[in-house]
Amino acid sequence: MKYLVLLVGDGEEAPWSSLSADEQAALMQKFGEFGAACTAREGVAILGGEALGGPEDATVMRTRAGSVTLTEGPYAEALEGLGGFYLVESPDLDTLVELLQALPRYDMQISPVLDMA
Amino acid sequence: MSPAEQDAHLLLADVYRADWGRLLGGLIRRHGRPDLAEDALAEAFASASASWPADGVPANPPGWLAHVASRRVLDALRHESTARAKAPLLAVAEAVLADDDGFPGADLRRGVAGQSPSPAAGRLPGVDVDDRLPLLFMATHPALAPEVRPALALRFVLGVPTADIAALFLVPTATMAARLTRAKGRLRAIGVGFTMPDPQVWPERVDDVARAIYLAFTAGYAPREGEQVVRVAVAGEAVRLAALAAHLLPGQPVLDALTALLVLQHARRDARAGPDGDLVRLADQDRSTWHAGEIAVGLATLTRLTPGTGYAEELRLQALVAAFHDTAPASGATDWAAIARTYAHLENLTGSPIVRLNRAVAVAEFAGPMAGLAVLQAAADQLPGHHRVAVVRAELLRRDGDHEGARTAYGQAVATCPDGPERRHLLRRLASL
Numbered sequence: 001m002k003y004l005v006l007l008v009g010d011g012e013e014a015p016w017s018s019l020s021a022d023e024q025a026a027l028m029q030k031f032g033e034f035g036a037a038c039t040a041r042e043g044v045a046i047l048g049g050e051a052l053g054g055p056e057d058a059t060v061m062r063t064r065a066g067s068v069t070l071t072e073g074p075y076a077e078a079l080e081g082l083g084g085f086y087l088v089e090s091p092d093l094d095t096l097v098e099l100l101q102a103l104p105r106y107d108m109q110i111s112p113v114l115d116m117a
Numbered sequence: 118m119s120p121a122e123q124d125a126h127l128l129l130a131d132v133y134r135a136d137w138g139r140l141l142g143g144l145i146r147r148h149g150r151p152d153l154a155e156d157a158l159a160e161a162f163a164s165a166s167a168s169w170p171a172d173g174v175p176a177n178p179p180g181w182l183a184h185v186a187s188r189r190v191l192d193a194l195r196h197e198s199t200a201r202a203k204a205p206l207l208a209v210a211e212a213v214l215a216d217d218d219g220f221p222g223a224d225l226r227r228g229v230a231g232q233s234p235s236p237a238a239g240r241l242p243g244v245d246v247d248d249r250l251p252l253l254f255m256a257t258h259p260a261l262a263p264e265v266r267p268a269l270a271l272r273f274v275l276g277v278p279t280a281d282i283a284a285l286f287l288v289p290t291a292t293m294a295a296r297l298t299r300a301k302g303r304l305r306a307i308g309v310g311f312t313m314p315d316p317q318v319w320p321e322r323v324d325d326v327a328r329a330i331y332l333a334f335t336a337g338y339a340p341r342e343g344e345q346v347v348r349v350a351v352a353g354e355a356v357r358l359a360a361l362a363a364h365l366l367p368g369q370p371v372l373d374a375l376t377a378l379l380v381l382q383h384a385r386r387d388a389r390a391g392p393d394g395d396l397v398r399l400a401d402q403d404r405s406t407w408h409a410g411e412i413a414v415g416l417a418t419l420t421r422l423t424p425g426t427g428y429a430e431e432l433r434l435q436a437l438v439a440a441f442h443d444t445a446p447a448s449g450a451t452d453w454a455a456i457a458r459t460y461a462h463l464e465n466l467t468g469s470p471i472v473r474l475n476r477a478v479a480v481a482e483f484a485g486p487m488a489g490l491a492v493l494q495a496a497a498d499q500l501p502g503h504h505r506v507a508v509v510r511a512e513l514l515r516r517d518g519d520h521e522g523a524r525t526a527y528g529q530a531v532a533t534c535p536d537g538p539e540r541r542h543l544l545r546r547l548a549s550l
Contacts, residue, residue, distance in 0.1 A: 001308045003308070091310060092308045092309060092310030092312065093260060093307050093308045093309050093310070094309070094310060094312065094314065094315065095310075098315055098317065110307075112306055112307055112308060
């Protein structure tokens with residue numbers, strides 16, 4: 001089944017902007033390892049994944065009584081730290097959780113994708 | 118009811134007790150739907166209850182049940198797929214049922230007629246892992262709320278009736294049924310597979326199993342209103358689950374320690390309540406009603422354990438305390454110094470103020486109430502307003518001869534204690550001053 005993994009917070013990792021170039025490279029290495037581990041695992045595939053612009057670059061769109069309003073984001077304080085996402089195919093949750101541990105120790109939300117077929 | 122009909126009911130009850138977990142595991146392994154599988158198996162047993170007395174018991178009862186339940190799961194899947202027109206899924210499922218070689222029930226159908234299932238064996242022919250193991254791990258999965266894992270473990274692995282589990286946790290049956298349904302639905306929605314955990318996470322997962330079973334057991338002993346007899350009986354099911362887990366996962370100190378602890382505590386069950394359901398203190402219990410055989414089993418398990426770490430060590434130390442109590446021929450012969458030392462180790466390990474409270478009681482027993490009160494003070498600071506602190510203070514002050522102080526403390530305890538047997542017990546203690 002498919003899962004959307006949201007990287008919602010730094011967790012134990014220091015903020016990206018506070019890291020040296022070397023430290024950032026080390027974290028990027030982990031993203032690479034995650035990708036490789038997923039490719040190597042049977043039944044697992046990364047269907048998509050991107051880093052996201054910071055909260056200052058987010059825009060919130062609301063429609064009320066037919067009228068659209070745009071405001072500076074993020075939608076909620078809880079989403080200040082939303083830094084990226086992955087869409088992953090995995091045979092089960094435990095496999096995905098095991099593989100996600102290759103990533104930096106971010107806080108993540110794992111949401112199952114509904115099969116609308 | 119004719120003797121043959123009675124025999125059929127008895128046989129079905131035996132099969133239920135011995136095989137529920139394996140049958141459920143087999144269904145989930147084949148169809149991957151914990152939510153549908155459990156309902157289907159329950160219906161299969163209900164169907165057997167109606168037809169076996171009348172039509173005779175089948176040559177292979179577990180195989181019959183597995184087959185009927187599997188058909189029901191497929192029916193349910195067909196129902197769902199009609200709504201979503203997933204014909205390919207249906208074809209695969211039908212092929213799986215028709216394929217005799219892959220279906221565990223087929224082995225049983227072809228098996229020796231009339232052979233009753235052996236509870237100790239627990240393995241279906243041709244299958245490497247006992248199906249109850251992935252079932253146990255599934256029920257205690259960390260992605261489930263900790264509060265629902267004990268209930269789900271009892272339901273899945275032992276087939277304890279939902280009504281009994283509800284009684285254990287002091288909620289209405291409909292509430293527990295809804296909780297279990299949500300949990301099964303969540304297992305399906307988040308994609309928890311019917312597998313053994315990865316070796317990497319094995320220690321935490323086994324700890325999770327132990328914690329869930331421990332919670333199930335202690336729920337049966339929580340001194341609150343509710344059918345005491347049923348709750349203690351269901352606590353007994355938790356003991357059985359602990360022993361089963363230790364049997365299925367040999368060489369896991371946390372499960373051996375858990376089994377020892379539960380057996381040693383449960384052995385005292387018949388002495389805990391007076392004739393009108395009132396609490397009887399350990400010191401006042403009729404030790405002749407303690408189950409000596411069970412105590413022996415608990416001790417044998419405990420003495421094989423060596424000091425360890427983490428949750429396994431916590432349980433081992435608690436089991437040691439239980440053992441010191443269980444081996445004292447009379448209350449006055451209890452080795453309180455040893456108990457106090459054990460609580461001290463436990464306090465170092467966990468930092469728990471409740472443990473400190475218990476240590477205060479033990480210290481008072483061999484060093485006098487003032488010594489106990491000194492130990493109590495530190496616990497009191499960490500547990501403001503907790504009724505147990507006031508209870509212990511009251512008992513120690515009473516023993517020291519300070520009846521005024523004891524009266525005040527009993528009053529505080531009564532004021533903060535929830536309604537039920539414990540509160541009534543405190544009122545009696547207060548009245549007897």
